[in-house]
Amino acid sequence: MKSxxxxxxxxxxxxxxxxxxxxxxxxxxxxEEFQLKVSIGDEIKHPNTLEHHIxxxxxxxxxxxxxxxxxxxxxNFSAHGEGDVFDxxxxxxxVKLDKPGTIYALSYCNIHGLxxxxxxxxxx
Amino acid sequence: MKSxxxxxxxxxxxxxxxxxxxxxxxxxxxxEEFQLKVSIGDEIKHPNTLEHHIxxxxxxxxxxxxxxxxxxxxxNFSAHGEGDVFDxxxxxxxVKLDKPGTIYALSYCNIHGLxxxxxxxxxx
Amino acid sequence: MKSxxxxxxxxxxxxxxxxxxxxxxxxxxxxEEFQLKVSIGDEIKHPNTLEHHIxxxxxxxxxxxxxxxxxxxxxNFSAHGEGDVFDxxxxxxxVKLDKPGTIYALSYCNIHGLxxxxxxxxxx
Amino acid sequence: MKSxxxxxxxxxxxxxxxxxxxxxxxxxxxxEEFQLKVSIGDEIKHPNTLEHHIxxxxxxxxxxxxxxxxxxxxxNFSAHGEGDVFDxxxxxxxVKLDKPGTIYALSYCNIHGLxxxxxxxxxx
Ligand SMILES: [Fe+3]
Ligand SMILES: [Fe+3]
Ligand SMILES: [Fe+3]
Ligand SMILES: [Fe+3]
Numbered sequence: 001m002k003s004x005x006x007x008x009x010x011x012x013x014x015x016x017x018x019x020x021x022x023x024x025x026x027x028x029x030x031x032e033e034f035q036l037k038v039s040i041g042d043e044i045k046h047p048n049t050l051e052h053h054i055x056x057x058x059x060x061x062x063x064x065x066x067x068x069x070x071x072x073x074x075x076n077f078s079a080h081g082e083g084d085v086f087d088x089x090x091x092x093x094x095v096k097l098d099k100p101g102t103i104y105a106l107s108y109c110n111i112h113g114l115x116x117x118x119x120x121x122x123x124x
Numbered sequence: 125m126k127s128x129x130x131x132x133x134x135x136x137x138x139x140x141x142x143x144x145x146x147x148x149x150x151x152x153x154x155x156e157e158f159q160l161k162v163s164i165g166d167e168i169k170h171p172n173t174l175e176h177h178i179x180x181x182x183x184x185x186x187x188x189x190x191x192x193x194x195x196x197x198x199x200n201f202s203a204h205g206e207g208d209v210f211d212x213x214x215x216x217x218x219v220k221l222d223k224p225g226t227i228y229a230l231s232y233c234n235i236h237g238l239x240x241x242x243x244x245x246x247x248x
Numbered sequence: 249m250k251s252x253x254x255x256x257x258x259x260x261x262x263x264x265x266x267x268x269x270x271x272x273x274x275x276x277x278x279x280e281e282f283q284l285k286v287s288i289g290d291e292i293k294h295p296n297t298l299e300h301h302i303x304x305x306x307x308x309x310x311x312x313x314x315x316x317x318x319x320x321x322x323x324n325f326s327a328h329g330e331g332d333v334f335d336x337x338x339x340x341x342x343v344k345l346d347k348p349g350t351i352y353a354l355s356y357c358n359i360h361g362l363x364x365x366x367x368x369x370x371x372x
Numbered sequence: 373m374k375s376x377x378x379x380x381x382x383x384x385x386x387x388x389x390x391x392x393x394x395x396x397x398x399x400x401x402x403x404e405e406f407q408l409k410v411s412i413g414d415e416i417k418h419p420n421t422l423e424h425h426i427x428x429x430x431x432x433x434x435x436x437x438x439x440x441x442x443x444x445x446x447x448n449f450s451a452h453g454e455g456d457v458f459d460x461x462x463x464x465x466x467v468k469l470d471k472p473g474t475i476y477a478l479s480y481c482n483i484h485g486l487x488x489x490x491x492x493x494x495x496x
Contacts, residue, residue, distance in 0.1 A: 001382060001489070001490055002434075002474055002476075002490045003377065003380060003382070003488065003490070004377070004380060004432065004441070004476045004478055004488050004490070005375065005376070005377025005378065005380045005488075006377065007432075007434060007440075007441050007476075008375060008376060008377045010373060010375070031208075033212060037216075050298050050299050051298050055326065055443070060376065060379075060486075061203070061207075061209050062374075062379060063207055066207065067485070068207075068379075068483070068484055068485030068486075069376070069379050069485050069486060070202075070203050070206045070207045070209045070482075070485075071202040071203060071427070071480055071482070072202055072203045072209060072211045073199065073200060073201055073202055073203070073211050073215075074198075074199075074200040074202060075197065075198075075199060075200075075215070075217065076197060076198040076199075076200070077197055077217070078194075078195040078196055078197055078198060078303070078358075079185070079194050079195060079196045079197070079219075082194045082358050082359060083185075083187055083190065083192075083194045083223075084155075084220075084221070084222045084223065085185050085194045085196060085219070085220070085221055086219065086220040086221075087196045087197050087217055087218070087219055088157060088217070088218040088219070088220070090216075090217055090218040091199070091215070091216070091217055092161075092214075092215070092216035092217070093199065093201070093211055093212070093214055093215055093216070094211070094212040094214040095203075095209070095210065095211055095212070096208075096209070096210040096212070097208070097209055097210075098208045099207075099208070102374055104374075104376045104379075106376055108443055110326075110330050110442070110443070111330060111440070112440055113439070113440030113441050113442075114432075114440075114441060116375065116376050116377075117373070118373055118374045118375070118376070125258060125365070125366055126310075126350055126352075126366045127253065127256060127258070127364065127366070128253070128256060128308065128317070128352045128354055128364050128366070129251065129252070129253025129254065129256050129364075130253065131308075131310060131316075131317050131352075132251060132252060132253045134249060134251070174422050174423050175422050175423075179319070179450065184252065184255075184362075186250075186255060191361070192255075192359070192360055192361030192362075193252070193255050193361050193362060194358075194361075195303070195356055195358075200448075202427065202482075206482050206483060226250055228250075228252045228255075230252055232319055234318070234319070234450075234454050235316070235454060236316055237315070237316030237317050237318075238308075238316075238317060240251065240252050240253075241249070242249055242250045242251070242252070279456075281460060285464075309451070309455075309457050311455055314455065316455075318450075318451050318454045318455045318457045319450040319451060320450055320451045320457060320459050321447065321448060321449055321450055321451070321459050321463075322446075322447075322448040322450060323445065323446075323447060323448075323463070323465065324445060324446040324447075324448070325445055325465070326442075326443040326444055326445055326446065327433070327442050327443060327444045327445070327467075330442045331433075331435055331438065331440075331442045331471075332403075332468075332469070332470045332471070333433050333442045333444060333467070333468070333469055334467065334468040334469075335444045335445050335465055335466070335467055336405060336465070336466040336467070336468070338464075338465055338466040339445075339447070339463070339464070339465055340409075340462075340463070340464035340465070341447065341449065341459055341460070341462055341463055341464070342459070342460040342462040343451075343457070343458065343459055343460070344456075344457070344458040344460070345456070345457055345458075346456045347455075347456070
């Protein structure tokens with residue numbers, strides 16, 4: 001069977017403007033709220049027009065040694081020029097975890113498809 | 125016809141934990157990116173369990189004198205205890221506007237329904 | 249405070265192409281799965297282009313005599329011409345209820361804002 | 373880098389209740405609206421409780437020989453027992469395509485993670 005996994009693109013976000021960047025401290029305290037930020041275009045802006053834009057970023061957490069990822073949040077960026085309103089592909093939320101593991105970000109450009117990134121997170 | 129408008133609840137967020145709070149400067153510069161934050165439970169935390177939680181906050185902009193609101197973003201808070209992962213109802217994104225108007229936040233608690241708030245925004 | 253409720257538009261779907269239509273039998277059996285369909289443009293097609301399209305329809309249920317509406321589903325229509333793929337604003341899902349009440353549909357056009365409709369549902 | 377692609381599970385939907393099933397005719401007419409249905413639990417029902425449920429199914433189209441998938445729709449199933457309202461993981465929408473390719477469905481169980489399936493579609 002063909003897998004969507006083969007269509008998930010990635011790269012170095014410093015050179016490839018589609019790659020979602022995961023910003024958070026590398027080490028969190030178990031059960032303590034921390035700020036999790038994902039963004040696209042930190043270095044090179046992605047277009048934000050009705051014809052071409054970033055539609056959403058999803059964020060998952062996969063605990064070390066765990067079997068399944070848990071979805072943390074979805075950021076839907078809805079305004080791309082309607083009435084000169086623009087929502088840029090930056091999303092921040094507050095999260096609590098109590099295990100180390102991997103944060104994944106998955107994003108979608110309406111023209112250039114699916115992109116992903118990941119970041120290890122430790123618990124002190 | 126019955127209107128969903130009659131089911132939109134509001135109140136003072138300092139006493140009513142469901143009301144979404146809109147944080148942003150009161151005056152922005154036309155076409156300059158600013159940070160827009162919406163959150164629930166700033167004063168009194170809302171429960172965050174599988175049985176009872178805030179599912180999403182939507183944000184709209186209605187330009188002064190305009191006919192229609194434009195959706196800016198939707199924040200979906202997805203984790204409510206699965207694998208001890210919790211996403212708290214705080215959402216931030218980056219926005220550009222060039223007109224004054226009203227920001228609306230609409231939120232949903234899976235037990236206590238729909239809540240809203242609004243905030244005027246000026247353009248210098 | 250300004251309410252988003254005042255920005256929810258409605259009308260006769262036979263003449264106004266934005267109004268979501270709620271299709272379902274008028275009387276369901278308690279706890280038995282039934283098909284719930286919502287659609288826009290049954291009589292007059294709404295445009296479906298990158299510049300102008302229906303983004304989503306949300307569906308809620310408000311039980312008779314109950315205090316709060318419960319969200320049933322959200323249909324996000326994502327493709328509006330990218331690679332000549334089009335998703336039309338028709339959404340169907342399967343629902344179980346055990347009380348009579350009102351179904352609400354809320355929809356969003358990226359140019360013409362928020363629209364709503366409602367339909368009573370009885371339980372035999 | 374770790375890829376989310378490695379966490380996309382699949383299997384035979386007749387024996388594995390999480391796998392989304394893609395229902396549509398195998399051959400469509402270019403540019404003609406057809407009904408696309410995705411569902412989970414056709415053979416073995418998945419639980420639908422506040423603690424354990426299917427949250428969403430996303431649908432993508434990857435044109436034969438094309439580089440990028442296009443998102444067609446997202447179905448968010450929101451009610452899992454709140455007020456005895458249940459939304460079952462069945463989603464239908466109307467789609468137009470003009471090229472042959474592959475339909476992908478991606479779904480999420482809040483306990484058992486991400487699942488996918490695909491189906492070839494021809495154009496006559
Ligand atoms: Fe792009
Ligand atoms: Fe509540
Ligand atoms: Fe319109
Ligand atoms: Fe499951």
